[in-house]
Amino acid sequence: xxxxxxxxxxxxxxxxxxxxxxxxxxxxxxxxxxxxxxxxxxxxxxxxxxxxxxxxxxxxxxxxxxxxxxxxxxxxxxxxxxxxxxxxxxxxxxxxxxxxxxxxxxxxxxxxxxxxxxxxxxxxxxxxxxxxxxxxxxxxxxxxxxxxxxxxxxxxxxxxxxxxxxxxxxxxxxxxxxxxxxxxxxxxxxxxxxxxxxxxxxxxxxxxxxxxxxxxxxxxxxxxxxxxxxxxxxxxxxxxxxxxxxxxxxxxxxxxxxxxxxxxxxxxxxxxxxxxxxxxxxxxxxxxxxxxxxxxxxxxxxxxxxxxxxxxxxxxxxxxxxxxxxxxxxxxxxxx
Amino acid sequence: xxxxxxxxxxxxxxxxxxxxxxxxxxxxxxxxxxxxxxxxxxxxxxxxxxxxxxxxxxxxxxxxxxxxxxxxxxxxxxxxxxxxxxxxxxxxxxxxxxxxxxxxxxxxxxxxxxxxxxxxxxxxxxxxxxxxxxxxxxxxxxxxxxxxxxxxxxxxxxxxxxxxxxxxxxxxxxxxxxxxxxxxxxxxxxxxxxxxxxxxxxxxxxxxxxxxxxxxxxxxxxxxxxxxxxxxxxxxxxxxxxxxxxxxxxxxxxxxxxxxxxxxxxxxxxxxxxxxxxxxxxxxxxxxxxxxxxxxxxxxxxxxxxxxxxxxxxxxxxxxxxxxxxxxxxxxxxxxxxxxxxxxxxxxxxxxx
Amino acid sequence: xxxxxxxxxxxxxxxxxxxxxxxxxxxxxxxxxxxxxxxxxxxxxxxxxxxxxxxxxxxxxxxxxxxxxxx
Numbered sequence: 067x068x069x070x071x072x073x074x075x076x077x078x079x080x081x082x083x084x085x086x087x088x089x090x091x092x093x094x095x096x097x098x099x100x101x102x103x104x105x106x107x108x109x110x111x112x113x114x115x116x117x118x119x120x121x122x123x124x125x126x127x128x129x130x131x132x133x134x135x136x137x138x139x140x141x142x143x144x145x146x147x148x149x150x151x152x153x154x155x156x157x158x159x160x161x162x163x164x165x166x167x168x169x170x171x172x173x174x175x176x177x178x179x180x181x182x183x184x185x186x187x188x189x190x191x192x193x194x195x196x197x198x199x200x201x202x203x204x205x206x207x208x209x210x211x212x213x214x215x216x217x218x219x220x221x222x223x224x225x226x227x228x229x230x231x232x233x234x235x236x237x238x239x240x241x242x243x244x245x246x247x248x249x250x251x252x253x254x255x256x257x258x259x260x261x262x263x264x265x266x267x268x269x270x271x272x273x274x275x276x277x278x279x280x281x282x283x284x285x286x287x288x289x290x291x292x293x294x295x296x297x298x299x300x301x302x303x304x305x306x307x308x309x310x311x312x313x314x315x316x317x318x319x320x321x322x323x324x325x326x327x328x329x330x331x332x333x334x335x336x337x338x339x340x341x342x343x344x345x346x347x348x349x350x351x352x353x354x355x356x357x358x359x360x361x362x363x364x365x366x367x368x369x370x371x372x373x374x375x376x377x378x379x380x381x382x383x384x385x386x387x388x389x390x391x392x393x394x395x396x397x398x399x400x401x402x
Numbered sequence: 403x404x405x406x407x408x409x410x411x412x413x414x415x416x417x418x419x420x421x422x423x424x425x426x427x428x429x430x431x432x433x434x435x436x437x438x439x440x441x442x443x444x445x446x447x448x449x450x451x452x453x454x455x456x457x458x459x460x461x462x463x464x465x466x467x468x469x470x471x472x473x474x475x476x477x478x479x480x481x482x483x484x485x486x487x488x489x490x491x492x493x494x495x496x497x498x499x500x501x502x503x504x505x506x507x508x509x510x511x512x513x514x515x516x517x518x519x520x521x522x523x524x525x526x527x528x529x530x531x532x533x534x535x536x537x538x539x540x541x542x543x544x545x546x547x548x549x550x551x552x553x554x555x556x557x558x559x560x561x562x563x564x565x566x567x568x569x570x571x572x573x574x575x576x577x578x579x580x581x582x583x584x585x586x587x588x589x590x591x592x593x594x595x596x597x598x599x600x601x602x603x604x605x606x607x608x609x610x611x612x613x614x615x616x617x618x619x620x621x622x623x624x625x626x627x628x629x630x631x632x633x634x635x636x637x638x639x640x641x642x643x644x645x646x647x648x649x650x651x652x653x654x655x656x657x658x659x660x661x662x663x664x665x666x667x668x669x670x671x672x673x674x675x676x677x678x679x680x681x682x683x684x685x686x687x688x689x690x691x692x693x694x695x696x697x698x699x700x701x702x703x704x705x706x707x708x709x710x711x712x713x714x715x716x717x718x719x720x721x722x723x724x725x726x727x728x729x730x731x732x733x734x735x736x737x738x739x740x741x742x743x744x745x746x747x748x749x750x751x752x753x754x755x
Numbered sequence: 756x757x758x759x760x761x762x763x764x765x766x767x768x769x770x771x772x773x774x775x776x777x778x779x780x781x782x783x784x785x786x787x788x789x790x791x792x793x794x795x796x797x798x799x800x801x802x803x804x805x806x807x808x809x810x811x812x813x814x815x816x817x818x819x820x821x822x823x824x825x826x
Binding site for chain 1 (some may be wrong): 437617732
């Protein structure tokens, strides 16, 4: 019955309407024992080194090619945990609903969120719903909790000279998919939003001495690797021709004058691993359905005259060298 | 002849220093992205010119757009590039934050569905651009007239390339050759540069936008300069973009532009009024103009800004005292740092020196 | 600003043509040059600005011929 209506201020009252909404839309989708107790806070097991992250999702449109805000919020959150080598366990979701939001659309997003949480191996243990005035929008704030196994030390500053730099697939897909929706360009590009647990588990359990992991989200590869170069005090040197970009994304960027190196993803990671393990790491990444396009794209060098500490250099196919900086404000729409 | 030979030639050039200007902002970007400066002999210097329409638009144009977007019942429609350009007091982006109505689009033609849905609102398109974009505006005007649409207007800042190049050369710019703008030439034809090549005895090479296309065109310019020292004429136009550029250009597009737009004088940011370097709507279509005439005032945000000298090729962005210090893409002190095609932005974001 | 991209015309109708850029499809305005389905065209700001001459090789050859004359 609820599934056909629209969100009104009443659904945020805390009374009967709120109860109905939570029961019919949220509880049924999540089917979590912890949630079903309807307590003021969740009490869950876990100990050791805890990884915590929080994120807010404001993307429009709410549903896009290759995903929706529900799937996106789980992927964005668990991927942040994974990048420190943590095993994601729990997630909380705060929903801010605008008046006029179709309840069927909300239901679709929540089901997708629940499905992605199951895929990523995290349990939704706490949630909240508020309604504000507006025009049918939906925002989700999440917190993710994971546990870091003994002996795992993955951090931005760990890159060493000689290490190989890998990415798990093509650049810019999520960003292009969202922009295409916003600008009403028909495209076959799909968002790549995906949980990266299988890849990270594969690397860690496969004995790869992973130095650094980063999910390549807002700001794109250029921003992410520049930050890693700065954090480690090394120079990162890339081969432009080795960086995977799909033909569709390349042309999409050409149409709009954008650079795929600064377009965000929601299901791709950059990894720094010892050079001698690069081949093995590549194989592990490619074994995941989300990592089939993985590639070695460059290496870490000791700072020198021509390759200063904290610099990100890219050899162009012509044989030139381009120095990259972090993304400079471009006035593009928000993509996550 | 292959690319490797051209690269070797450009790297090993040992003649007198050559300054070559890339006039077009898209070339400036492509040169940085391909790492081309590092592929050249240090006797060949590339200089960025006034080929970013956003950068050369005077501040009074931005001020007028801001005034329009804050006027009830009016919506300004624009390419994204223009959003952050500083006017004398603020940018369009800031005006939008104050409640101004500004809509970003990919194509000027996107204004038609907007205007159809809201007949009571007047949509003003910020029609900036060079010869490449002028035919798009001409198509737009034709459709407005044919369909009798009453709620679309244009605020124009149309500029043309030969006029400004002539001005730079006449002012004694120290430039030995020009990488001519490929997409301007698609419309105008390579012949648009012939009078300039003859008048100043300088080589012009029309180039595409890939690395190899740019290198080949640079090779052509350098070679012509070398031949000139042996007595051959340097004043010639070469076409290194023949897949889309012909000598005559797109004559249908030229005719359409002529039908709706007259040649006019135009003010360039930092360079003042340049005779015959712009286009405005013809008098009979003045009803479609949202007040483009008289937007000649040009206000510097920071007295130290050297955009004018950068645009004329007299100074590299990195030589400006504000560059990278107080002037950055996040806090631009001049238009060249705002547009993603501006010389200063490109030098900053690619550490070009 | 003068960004323009080559694409292939899929269909033509009224004032527009559907142009494909490796899987991205844009309704581009026509009216500046005569085109038909299958043509390669240069699109700028949502308008077809010019036809691209048939073979890419022609481009390369043209370029290199221009250089050969010089070197």
